[in-house]
Amino acid sequence: MEIVTGVHQLRIPFPEGIDRLTNAYVIEGSRGCILVDCGWDTSEAIWAFREELRIERMSFEDINWIVLTHAHPDHFGMAAKLRELCGARVVMHRADADLMHSRYADLRDVATALEAMLLSHGVPSSEAAEMREASGWGAQYVTTVEPDVVVDEGDVVSNGTFQLDVLHTPGHTPGHMCLYDSRKRRLFTGDTVLFDAIPHIGVAPESGYDPAGDYISSLERINEKSVSFVFPGHGPVFNGLGIRLTEILRVLDVRQRQILKVLDDGLKDAYQVSCGLPWTIDGSEVAYADLGPRERRIGVCEIIAWLRRLNSTGEIGALEQDGKTIYLAK
Ligand SMILES: [Zn+2]
Numbered sequence: 001m002e003i004v005t006g007v008h009q010l011r012i013p014f015p016e017g018i019d020r021l022t023n024a025y026v027i028e029g030s031r032g033c034i035l036v037d038c039g040w041d042t043s044e045a046i047w048a049f050r051e052e053l054r055i056e057r058m059s060f061e062d063i064n065w066i067v068l069t070h071a072h073p074d075h076f077g078m079a080a081k082l083r084e085l086c087g088a089r090v091v092m093h094r095a096d097a098d099l100m101h102s103r104y105a106d107l108r109d110v111a112t113a114l115e116a117m118l119l120s121h122g123v124p125s126s127e128a129a130e131m132r133e134a135s136g137w138g139a140q141y142v143t144t145v146e147p148d149v150v151v152d153e154g155d156v157v158s159n160g161t162f163q164l165d166v167l168h169t170p171g172h173t174p175g176h177m178c179l180y181d182s183r184k185r186r187l188f189t190g191d192t193v194l195f196d197a198i199p200h201i202g203v204a205p206e207s208g209y210d211p212a213g214d215y216i217s218s219l220e221r222i223n224e225k226s227v228s229f230v231f232p233g234h235g236p237v238f239n240g241l242g243i244r245l246t247e248i249l250r251v252l253d254v255r256q257r258q259i260l261k262v263l264d265d266g267l268k269d270a271y272q273v274s275c276g277l278p279w280t281i282d283g284s285e286v287a288y289a290d291l292g293p294r295e296r297r298i299g300v301c302e303i304i305a306w307l308r309r310l311n312s313t314g315e316i317g318a319l320e321q322d323g324k325t326i327y328l329a330k
């Protein structure tokens, strides 16, 4: 669907019947089309991409650049195949291009580092092993891709009609980028700003120390831009960016207050904090014990991120004890 003049949204399905879609955007210009994100590498997704293009009266050959907002399978999975079909060049931020091998080609080192990190935050060894097993699911639905062009903050991707500034917005991944056309006031946000969800922000072996702090800084930088339309990687296109950013920051603040409350009655590691918090699945509140191994891994990594954030801002302290990191309210 052509959402605004020159910007077409393609909706690409998730694998295994999961009821979610990735938004890919084809941006028309006088020097060809830029594709922002694509989708998983499955037969259904590639077929859906073809059909969505056809509805827009376009073909693979119209696409000259494939720009990937970040290195998650639902955004880059089919990029290598599309590059062949389109004869296009793949563009990524340098920091996420660096993850391609360790996250998707050979997972062993990252999986080992993840398990060691979980153990050092109090996760019992049997559960940490389960979480490790559950962490590589997405890799089966991607083909790794080496970008033809790596970009950094301040670079511009242009097709003659749209001038997209690269905004480096780390947090969700270390090399996440948003693309901003200041003349037309269009912002392509990948997973950093969604209308109806908040992206996963968690510590991972490759995330750096404080991804939650990075994410908040990214939101604050985005808030300085004048934007009329936001084109996110999932869910509806929207305007009113400032209102949405305020709401996201409010929800994140509520989560930090919940964590501080759990720390009120004594020293705890990240696993104990996770067990003491409420969790949400499909809109319903559940206990930590009700989560599956993959959700537990995501959850504990999220809590480590917020504990580090609260430690960075001085609201809590962190201590090393018997090979574990424990936290206390100040
Ligand atoms: Zn993502």
Ligand SMILES: [Zn+2]
Residues within 6 Å of the ligand: 072, 074, 075, 191, 233, 234
């Ligand atoms: Zn996504």
